[in-house]
Amino acid sequence: xxxxxxxxxxxxxxxxxxxxxxxxxxxxxxxxxxxxxxxxxxxxxxxxxxxxxxxxxxxxxxxxxxxxxxxxxxxxxxxxxxxxxxxxxxxxxxxxxxxxxxxxxxxxxxxxxxxxxxxxxxxxxxxxxxxxxxxxxxxxxxxxxxxxxxxxxxxxxxxxxxxxxxxxxxxxxxxxxxxxxxxxxxxxxxxxxxxxxxxxxxxxxxxxxxxxxxxxxxxxxxxxxxxxxxxxxxxxxxxxxxxxxxxxxxxxxxxxxxxxxxxxxxxxxxxxxxxxxxxxxxxxxxxxxxxxxxxxxxxxxxxxxxxxxxxxxxxxxxxxxxxxxxxxxxxxxxxxxxxxxxxxxxxxxxxxxxxxxxxxxxxxxxxxxxxxxxxxxxxxxxxxxxxxxxxxxxxxxxxxxxxxxxxxxxxxxxxxxxxxxxxxxxxxxxxxxxxxxxxxxxxxxxxxxxx
Amino acid sequence: xxxxxxxxxxxxxxxxxxxxxxxxxxxxxxxxxxxxxxxxxxxxxxxxxxxxxxxxxxxxxxxxxxxxxxxxxxxxxxxxxxxxxxxxxxxxxxxxxxxxxxxxxxxxxxxxxxxxxxxxxxxxxxxxxxxxxxxxxxxxxxxxxxxxxxxxxxxxxxxxxxxxxxxxxxxxxxxxxxxxxxxxxxxxxxxxxxxxxxxxxxxxxxxxxxxxxxxxxxxxxxxxxxxxxxxxxxxxxxxxxxxxxxxxxxxxxxxxxxxxxxxxxxxxxxxxxxxxxxxxxxxxxxxxxxxxxxxxxxxxxxxxxxxxxxxxxxxxxxxxxxxxxxxxxxxxxxxxxxxxxxxxxxxxxxxxxxxxxxxxxxxxxxxxxxxxxxxxxxxxxxxxxxxxxxxxxxxxxxxxxxxxxxxxxxxxxxxxxxxxxxxxxxxxxxxxxxxx
Numbered sequence: 001x002x003x004x005x006x007x008x009x010x011x012x013x014x015x016x017x018x019x020x021x022x023x024x025x026x027x028x029x030x031x032x033x034x035x036x037x038x039x040x041x042x043x044x045x046x047x048x049x050x051x052x053x054x055x056x057x058x059x060x061x062x063x064x065x066x067x068x069x070x071x072x073x074x075x076x077x078x079x080x081x082x083x084x085x086x087x088x089x090x091x092x093x094x095x096x097x098x099x100x101x102x103x104x105x106x107x108x109x110x111x112x113x114x115x116x117x118x119x120x121x122x123x124x125x126x127x128x129x130x131x132x133x134x135x136x137x138x139x140x141x142x143x144x145x146x147x148x149x150x151x152x153x154x155x156x157x158x159x160x161x162x163x164x165x166x167x168x169x170x171x172x173x174x175x176x177x178x179x180x181x182x183x184x185x186x187x188x189x190x191x192x193x194x195x196x197x198x199x200x201x202x203x204x205x206x207x208x209x210x211x212x213x214x215x216x217x218x219x220x221x222x223x224x225x226x227x228x229x230x231x232x233x234x235x236x237x238x239x240x241x242x243x244x245x246x247x248x249x250x251x252x253x254x255x256x257x258x259x260x261x262x263x264x265x266x267x268x269x270x271x272x273x274x275x276x277x278x279x280x281x282x283x284x285x286x287x288x289x290x291x292x293x294x295x296x297x298x299x300x301x302x303x304x305x306x307x308x309x310x311x312x313x314x315x316x317x318x319x320x321x322x323x324x325x326x327x328x329x330x331x332x333x334x335x336x337x338x339x340x341x342x343x344x345x346x347x348x349x350x351x352x353x354x355x356x357x358x359x360x361x362x363x364x365x366x367x368x369x370x371x372x373x374x375x376x377x378x379x380x381x382x383x384x385x386x387x388x389x390x391x392x393x394x395x396x397x398x399x400x401x402x403x404x405x406x407x408x409x410x411x412x413x414x415x416x417x418x419x420x421x422x423x424x425x426x427x428x429x430x431x432x433x434x435x436x437x438x439x440x441x442x443x444x445x446x447x448x449x450x451x
Numbered sequence: 452x453x454x455x456x457x458x459x460x461x462x463x464x465x466x467x468x469x470x471x472x473x474x475x476x477x478x479x480x481x482x483x484x485x486x487x488x489x490x491x492x493x494x495x496x497x498x499x500x501x502x503x504x505x506x507x508x509x510x511x512x513x514x515x516x517x518x519x520x521x522x523x524x525x526x527x528x529x530x531x532x533x534x535x536x537x538x539x540x541x542x543x544x545x546x547x548x549x550x551x552x553x554x555x556x557x558x559x560x561x562x563x564x565x566x567x568x569x570x571x572x573x574x575x576x577x578x579x580x581x582x583x584x585x586x587x588x589x590x591x592x593x594x595x596x597x598x599x600x601x602x603x604x605x606x607x608x609x610x611x612x613x614x615x616x617x618x619x620x621x622x623x624x625x626x627x628x629x630x631x632x633x634x635x636x637x638x639x640x641x642x643x644x645x646x647x648x649x650x651x652x653x654x655x656x657x658x659x660x661x662x663x664x665x666x667x668x669x670x671x672x673x674x675x676x677x678x679x680x681x682x683x684x685x686x687x688x689x690x691x692x693x694x695x696x697x698x699x700x701x702x703x704x705x706x707x708x709x710x711x712x713x714x715x716x717x718x719x720x721x722x723x724x725x726x727x728x729x730x731x732x733x734x735x736x737x738x739x740x741x742x743x744x745x746x747x748x749x750x751x752x753x754x755x756x757x758x759x760x761x762x763x764x765x766x767x768x769x770x771x772x773x774x775x776x777x778x779x780x781x782x783x784x785x786x787x788x789x790x791x792x793x794x795x796x797x798x799x800x801x802x803x804x805x806x807x808x809x810x811x812x813x814x815x816x817x818x819x820x821x822x823x824x825x826x827x828x829x830x831x832x833x834x835x836x837x838x839x840x841x842x843x844x845x846x847x848x849x850x851x852x853x854x855x856x857x858x859x860x861x862x863x864x865x866x867x868x869x870x871x872x873x874x875x876x877x878x879x880x881x882x883x884x885x886x887x
Contacts, residue, residue, distance in 0.1 A: 050686040051751060054516040057535050058766045061522045068497075076559070078502040079522035087558045092497025093490060120538075144687050144808070185809025333501050 140181025669858020
């Protein structure tokens with residue numbers, strides 16, 4: 001099946017069509033805007049907790065209907081099969097507008113969408129494998145909680161303008177929590193997403209957890225320092241996620257104009273930022289967004305120059321921009337809302353992390369954020385607690401912890417000098433990705449305060 | 452009640468077929484839930500309605516659990532889920548019991564939601580205050596029926612409201628048992644106080660006396676007592692049994708979890724595994740007496756009592772959680788607790804966080820007021836109360852005599868979003884650290 005490329009030719013189930021007709025003329029109230037969305041899916045979740053293992057197999061099936069006119073509207077959702085009879089709530093609130101169909105670029109269903117869900121034994125083996133590898137990597141450390149979930153779903157959407165589409169999703173997530181040896185209560189966690197649970201590599205994940213636990217256990221705070229910093233993908237993804245208000249929505253351009261005074265150059269040459277709902281191999285790859293608008297690649301920042309924000313079809317009304325296809329539905333229960341799908345900094349082929357590390361005479365290789373970042377748009381400031389390694393002449397010389405990366409938001413974007421090829425994504429309200437980057441002139445503080 | 456027409460006996464018989472070992476636990480969970488919400492003024496669409504119905508079958512065998520869940524209630528879905536939980540293809544298909552929940556055909560309405568935002572704004576205006584405010588209000592209803600092979604507890608029903616208020620300087624969320632004048636007051640009063648404190652500077656880091664209002668007490672005890680004494684949290688550090696008998700606070704400080712005395716509308720007679728709830732003394736005279744446990748934990752650790760299992764929906768297995776925390780009232784009035792002290796009066800806390808491994812705890816405070824010679828004085832801005840659970844509970848030096856329903860909110864531990872309720876008193880803490 002090719003995920004449906006012409007949004008008016010896709011075949012939807014008869015009950016979807018019948019419901020759309022029924023809500024279009026509900027109790028004589030002419031709703032010239034109506035939409036029916038259905039989704040069914042299945043998932044397997046295997047969890048490991050102290051002394052207990054759980055395996056859950058769920059089959060979900062739900063629908064959502066939006067209907068209204070210029071004066072009033074409603075949203076209703078429910079489980080099972082959608083029926084024309086409803087019952088539907090009284091419309092109220094603001095009016096509703098829905099998108100019209102447009103031709104969508106061709107999209108071929110990736111072959112791994114067809115692979116079966118991870119089995120219970122496979123899930124247990126994956127988690128056990130991670131636990132074993134972690135204990136071998138760092139003696140005395142242990143996995144205290146772990147959960148792997150693998151799911152597949154199919155959605156259908158039809159609206160009164162003739163928009164019809166049908167598309168599938170495949171998504172797996174992994175949550176790990178581990179403690180370091182000793183009684184200090186040092187804990188590290190990972191939350192990752194892939195399209196297929198079989199892509200999680202137990203050994204690599206165990207090493208990452210062991211590295212993080214070692215750094216958190218042995219790392220020391222540094223006094224205020226400035227130097228070249230290599231920012232690893234997990235930290236960069238958190239920073240990009242924190243900067244989302246600059247990239248998404250109608251207010252984004254205003255924020256950028258305010259911070260950079262209308263200058264289009266906001267970052268170094270190496271900074272090309274994109275969002276792509278149909279990123280090949282991406283965990284959220286799909287031909288259409290949650291309102292049936294075709295997804296596409298949208299360049300937000302091109303070689304350091306601000307191009308445009310990420311906007312849904314209704315946000316582009318009265319604007320110079322084309323819609324990005326970025327309306328997301330967290331589930332059938334939820335209203336579609338704007339947000340990134342695969343938002344990422346474009347990697348540079350041929351540049352390895354080792355190449356960038358070798359360029360650092362004195363600085364830091366910052367690996368992860370140890371807490372939430374803070375971004376103050378009014379004051380043009382940001383700060384994020386970090387951990388990593390101290391680097392001297394291209395070599396790691398010791399772990400660093402209890403530090404805060406702090407500075408101006410504009411300064412941070414300008415500080416990025418080079419980008420590596422190791423693009424990695426994190427699930428942070430959409431998949432947010434970045435390769436390792438080299439930044440110059442960033443300031444690191446001890447966690448308790450400056451200096 | 453939607454599940455009164457289920458064939459309980461046939462369901463119990465079907466469940467008994469997969470519980471074929473002596474210590475197997477098996478249950479069927481039938482759920483119907485509804486959320487009707489009215490978005491803040493200016494937000495589309497109008498009424499938003501979410502209605503769900505489904506079932507889950509669970510089998511616990513030793514240190515393993517299997518759960519199979521479905522969105523819908525029908526004999527074939529039940530039989531499918533039963534087969535999946537059993538992980539076996541039986542020689543003969545499992546019988547399909549009669550499952551006829553009452554059809555859900557009534558129009559979703561919640562007219563009581565409509566005047567509430569206006570009433571809150573009117574209340575604020577009576578205080579001669581007006582500011583940009585977006586109020587989102589929702590009604591939540593849930594019907595549950597749990598059936599085991601040997602027991603059929605009565606059907607459970609919960610109904611409550613949630614309200615989220617957004618102003619340019621704060622976001623306030625709370626749960627309300629009903630939407631009467633007292634609910635208007637419960638939403639308006641903290642909004643008014645946050646308006647008055649909006650420009651207040653954060654206090655300097657200090658260690659000293661802190662007076663917690665009932666709302667802040669509820670959040671503190673939810674994190675520092677309830678979460679800390681959940682069997683699954685305790686298991687992260689070793690045996691849950693080891694916590695029993697440990698002194699965490701001083702004599703005279705008692706904390707219970709009692710779902711049967713929760714506010715009307717959310718009172719429960721059984722937990723989400725169908726086990727009868729009890730008045731559970733978490734701390735009696737400051738000593739841990741009975742941690743929160745579900746059936747699986749109680750099976751492993753004999754000293755634990757089941758009856759505190761909760762599940763946010765059918766697709767997740769139950770886990771031990773509190774429902775309604777209760778602080779037994781002490782002997783002091785608010786003036787006695789303040790007792791000529793200098794420090795901070797903290798009426799409300801946004802949220803608390805507990806690191807289950809290190810025992811480190813923090814409470815985010817949106818605003819507070821200084822306590823000067825026992826008198827509540829000028830406001831201070833956002834700050835954080837930090838410490839280890841044992842140290843914080845050990846710092847409680849006085850318990851107020853005015854217990855009130857307070858501090859209800861959503862708890863989201865482990866991805867399970869659950870409403871939690873509390874009846875709490877003011878507390879006096881000494882020697883605790885507050886940081887900006």
